[in-house]
Amino acid sequence: xxxxxxxxxxxxxxxxxxxxxxxxxxxxxxxxxxxxxxxxxxxxxxxxxxxxxxxxxxxxxxxxxxxxxxxxxxxxxxxxxxxxxxxxxxxxxxxxxxxxxxxxxxxxxxxxxxxxxxxxxxxxxxxxxxxxxxxxxxxxxxxxxxxxxxxxxxxxxxxxxxxxxxxxxxxxxxxxxxxxxxxxxxxxxxxxxxxxxxxxxxxxxxxxxxxxxxxxx
Numbered sequence: 262x263x264x265x266x267x268x269x270x271x272x273x274x275x276x277x278x279x280x281x282x283x284x285x286x287x288x289x290x291x292x293x294x295x296x297x298x299x300x301x302x303x304x305x306x307x308x309x310x311x312x313x314x315x316x317x318x319x320x321x322x323x324x325x326x327x328x329x330x331x332x333x334x335x336x337x338x339x340x341x342x343x344x345x346x347x348x349x350x351x352x353x354x355x356x357x358x359x360x361x362x363x364x365x366x367x368x369x370x371x372x373x374x375x376x377x378x379x380x381x382x383x384x385x386x387x388x389x390x391x392x393x394x395x396x397x398x399x400x401x402x403x404x405x406x407x408x409x410x411x412x413x414x415x416x417x418x419x420x421x422x423x424x425x426x427x428x429x430x431x432x433x434x435x436x437x438x439x440x441x442x443x444x445x446x447x448x449x450x451x452x453x454x455x456x457x458x459x460x461x462x463x464x465x466x467x468x469x470x471x472x473x474x475x476x477x478x
Contacts, residue, residue: 279351281368285318287332288341294334296362301327301346301361304407306390307417308443309314309400311407322349327412328365328369329403335361344375346403348410375399390414420453421446430461438464443472 288294299313300322315468316328326349333342343359347369356365359376379402384391388408394400408414416422421443427435438461446453458464467474 264360268276275322277350279368280321281319281349282432283318283330283364283366283369285330285332286361288335289337290317290334292334292337294332294340294361296330296332298471299329299331301329301407301412302332303413303415304404305415305417306393306404307422308392308440311374312415324349324351325410327372327407327410330364334363342375344399344403346373348372358468359429372410373402375403377402379405390416393416397449415444417447418450420450424453425457425459427461427464428459430465433467434461439467441465441471449475452477 283298285296285298287296298316298318299311299314300316301311303312304310304314311329313329313351316322322328328347328349329344330347331342331344334340339361341362343357343364344361345357345364347355349368350370351368353370354365354367355369355371356363357371357374358364358373376399380384381401384401384405388405391401391408393402394404394460424442424446427438429435430438439466442456446456449472452471456471
């Protein structure tokens with residue numbers, strides 16, 4: 262019983278908000294530089310994306326909350342990008358600088374950065390779900406740390422996970438089209454059997470009339 266009480270007290274302690282403060286410098290904002298802070302709730306290995314919600318640069322959150330800080334930009338002629346994963350922790354502070362990005366703060370500790378290098382096979386051996394992100398070295402270290410920190414891992418339902426990859430269009434068009442298709446089929450599962458096109462341009466051109474395309478298919 263005593264052990265149970267100690268564990269409960271520890272859990273309650275983690276729920277007590279910890280004040281944190283972040284300073285994000287990403288370059289010349291007039292030249293398009295921008296930065297953001299997001300609270301990580303889960304990661305989706307099917308879409309290679311984090312499930313996040315916007316968080317303030319200054320506030321208070323439960324200890325061990327994960328935050329993703331991202332910045333991109335620089336000057337009119339050059340730019341760079343950086344993403345770092347931090348965790349709310351009382352009494353901690355961090356600072357990371359890479360290219361035009363300079364992130365620092367108090368009340369948080371640094372866990373991983375997009376500049377970290379991780380041996381891909383090692384990561385897959387430890388966590389097979391990371392096979393979907395091995396070609397994105399900048400994300401691999403962040404995904405690895407999130408999994409090992411116990412952040413929930415999500416995956417798409419079979420009707421989405423089994424879809425063939427986009428085979429036509431530029432890389433950006435294929436990425437955009439994949440997101441359009443995923444969001445539509447998540448809300449219209451029956452469409453997976455009818456809308457089989459892997460042409461990114463088709464999905465982009467028809468994104469506002471997909472419901473009628475089901476009937477035509």
